Amino acid sequence: MSSPSFFPVTEEVAGSAWIDEAKYKAMYAQSLADPEAFWAEHGKRIDWFTPFTKVKNTSFEGDVSIRWFEDGVTNVAYNCIDRHLATRGDQTAIIWEGDNPSESAHITYRELHEKVGRLANVLKAHGVEKGDRVTIYMPMIPEAAYAMLACARIGAVHSVVFGGFSPDSLRDRIEGCQGKVVITADEGLRGGRKVPLKANVDKALESLPDVTSVIVVKRTGGTVGWKDGRDHWYHEEVAKVPAENEAAKIGAEDPLFILYTSGSTGKPKGVLHTTGGYLVYAAMTHQYVFDYHEGDIYWCTADVGWVTGHSYIVYGPLANGATTLMFEGIPNYPTVSRFWEVIDKHKVNIFYTAPTAIRALMREGEEPVKRTSRASLRLLGSVGEPINPEAWLWYHGVVGDGRCPIVDTWWQTETGGILITPLPGAIGQKPGSATLPFFGVKPEIVDNDGQVLEGATEGNLCITDSWPGQMRTVFGDHERFVQTYFSTFKGKYFTGDGCRRDEDGYYWITGRVDDVINVSGHRLGTAEIESALVAHPKVAEAAVVGYPHDLKGQGIYAYVTLNAGEEPTDELRRELVTWVRKEIGPIATPDLIQWAPGLPKTRSGKIMRRILRKIAANEHEALGDTSTLADPGVVSDLVGSRMNRG
Ligand code: ATP
Ligand code: MG
Numbered sequence: 001m002s003s004p005s006f007f008p009v010t011e012e013v014a015g016s017a018w019i020d021e022a023k024y025k026a027m028y029a030q031s032l033a034d035p036e037a038f039w040a041e042h043g044k045r046i047d048w049f050t051p052f053t054k055v056k057n058t059s060f061e062g063d064v065s066i067r068w069f070e071d072g073v074t075n076v077a078y079n080c081i082d083r084h085l086a087t088r089g090d091q092t093a094i095i096w097e098g099d100n101p102s103e104s105a106h107i108t109y110r111e112l113h114e115k116v117g118r119l120a121n122v123l124k125a126h127g128v129e130k131g132d133r134v135t136i137y138m139p140m141i142p143e144a145a146y147a148m149l150a151c152a153r154i155g156a157v158h159s160v161v162f163g164g165f166s167p168d169s170l171r172d173r174i175e176g177c178q179g180k181v182v183i184t185a186d187e188g189l190r191g192g193r194k195v196p197l198k199a200n201v202d203k204a205l206e207s208l209p210d211v212t213s214v215i216v217v218k219r220t221g222g223t224v225g226w227k228d229g230r231d232h233w234y235h236e237e238v239a240k241v242p243a244e245n246e247a248a249k250i251g252a253e254d255p256l257f258i259l260y261t262s263g264s265t266g267k268p269k270g271v272l273h274t275t276g277g278y279l280v281y282a283a284m285t286h287q288y289v290f291d292y293h294e295g296d297i298y299w300c301t302a303d304v305g306w307v308t309g310h311s312y313i314v315y316g317p318l319a320n321g322a323t324t325l326m327f328e329g330i331p332n333y334p335t336v337s338r339f340w341e342v343i344d345k346h347k348v349n350i351f352y353t354a355p356t357a358i359r360a361l362m363r364e365g366e367e368p369v370k371r372t373s374r375a376s377l378r379l380l381g382s383v384g385e386p387i388n389p390e391a392w393l394w395y396h397g398v399v400g401d402g403r404c405p406i407v408d409t410w411w412q413t414e415t416g417g418i419l420i421t422p423l424p425g426a427i428g429q430k431p432g433s434a435t436l437p438f439f440g441v442k443p444e445i446v447d448n449d450g451q452v453l454e455g456a457t458e459g460n461l462c463i464t465d466s467w468p469g470q471m472r473t474v475f476g477d478h479e480r481f482v483q484t485y486f487s488t489f490k491g492k493y494f495t496g497d498g499c500r501r502d503e504d505g506y507y508w509i510t511g512r513v514d515d516v517i518n519v520s521g522h523r524l525g526t527a528e529i530e531s532a533l534v535a536h537p538k539v540a541e542a543a544v545v546g547y548p549h550d551l552k553g554q555g556i557y558a559y560v561t562l563n564a565g566e567e568p569t570d571e572l573r574r575e576l577v578t579w580v581r582k583e584i585g586p587i588a589t590p591d592l593i594q595w596a597p598g599l600p601k602t603r604s605g606k607i608m609r610r611i612l613r614k615i616a617a618n619e620h621e622a623l624g625d626t627s628t629l630a631d632p633g634v635v636s637d638l639v640g641s642r643m644n645r646g
Helices: 011-016 021-033 035-045 076-080 082-088 109-125 142-154 167-177 197-205 234-240 276-289 307-319 338-346 355-362 389-399 478-486 526-534 570-583 609-616 632-640
Strands: 056-059 065-068 092-097 104-108 133-137 157-160 181-185 188-190 193-195 213-217 231-233 255-260 270-274 297-300 323-327 350-353 379-382 406-408 443-446 457-463 493-501 507-512 517-519 522-524 539-549 553-562 592-595
Touching (some): 065 276, 076 142, 076 276, 092 338, 104 109, 109 142, 109 234, 133 142, 142 323, 167 197, 167 255, 181 197, 255 307, 297 307, 297 338, 307 323, 379 389, 443 493, 457 507, 478 493, 526 539, 539 609
Parallel strands (some): 133 181, 157 255, 297 323, 297 350, 379 406, 553 592
Antiparallel strands (some): 255 270, 457 493, 493 507
């Protein structure tokens, strides 16, 4: 319990990093004092066919309008590929690591150029024009990145749908963006199991006759259904067209992609991102947050179906001319050492993953980590949920051997890129805190009436001014955009997250504001109670929700997953209650603890507390939108063993 609570920047890291403390302070101050000048300078980090003369034209009032670099003309694929050819044509752009450890590949920038050019020509041959939408439903294979870049090259708008989604969810998303073309694969491969992607597309398209072309990558060679005229093999199509394809001239505010949020808090929203500002922001955050340097091998374990995969597997790294690793498999296949083995195999320097993966691997103990070297690692990152301090310390001490700074990056599908994060050479870390804002980002904490709270405080997290990577609208529903993000607190972007700011100005995300528990008038964030439970040596994972309580208004209901081999006894239940009282205080005492063999999570691995809240309140008939739930079986198990709250 006496682990350090502050990890200062070491002199070594500060000396070699792009940004040290003094530079961070100066640049941050300038970015707020004169955003026009700041972004005019940093907007030049990408190549423009026609340079912008206007920088920022944004308003969070009224109808809400967000435009960056609006008269500039560029192309995202050109910036991610063509401009690197002269200097790094033979450098590896993508390292692909297959599900099966014996399969991997290196794709150079020159090869990437050829693959993307051909696919762009295929799309054109299938009638795809600038502004048309293309759905990408793919496994984690290089063709997924080619597909995104091919769309960007011709100005088509991609909508990537995570390959784990069901035919129904896929149909909704194709329908939502009115796409006419789908790019998919025969089957995916994850953890040795086949995923029937083409069969799912066939089902989804039963009621969507307007989809005219399905382009299918042969990944496994398994048998698939075929509709002549509509379905085409990828390898046959790319062989028919030339590789030469001139990157189209795309306006800075032309759409780049539509992507749905994870669905943790309700029905997913179709987030629209545009071209220039998004790319500037993704590339700049990738360079500074991960302190990316020439020659680094960089690995983000997300799926391209999530925004993390968009900004930090594909667009940010490639815009920077980096080598980005793309992993087809899962953390525990063939063994629970897989992540660390991949790091050793490809000499990964920068590693970016999610708390859910860290907690799962932590359950397996240190040995599977320690039997690998990981000597190449220099920096670790986390994203997706608040990282419990216990998991942070394990990541730092065991995975990073105490040597690597951790960047706990807070951001959202809506924000396009990272907003609150340590910069490794500038900002010392506190386990569990996302620390300080990135350049140009002005966070504000407000109470429920919208009053701005100063100093050390806690409340609702808002951002008061625009940054270039911000979403522009909800696709096809601008009113929903204004309502969802700008109406709760007038004139501010409301994140939906609760947040605490400490005496040092560090930000701590306390969870979704919808999840805040009000016990006898005290507002408690879920993250803190969960972290206290996870800090107990026998607990692997925990989720905490409120439920109606006669005396307190709300009681605290905790779902607890134990470490492998631990017995769920009444004695342990009492021990955990005492433990939380001691860690946080009597106000946070759990009223009920239910043993949970598994927790309901989104397919991106986030705990869905809104479903746990329904189970706790005995309202399991009305669970809400469950289409993004990874494993529905977990929910029925929990309903079956729900605690009787008398
Ligand atoms: P939906 O918006 O559909 O409910 P979602 O919010 O889970 O789903 P994402 O955009 O994938 O969809 O996730 C963004 C959210 O993830 C943030 O609002 C925050 O709650 C959480 N999050 C992401 N990174 C961090 C982090 N480093 N620390 C704490 N929370 C994080
Ligand atoms: Mg959200």
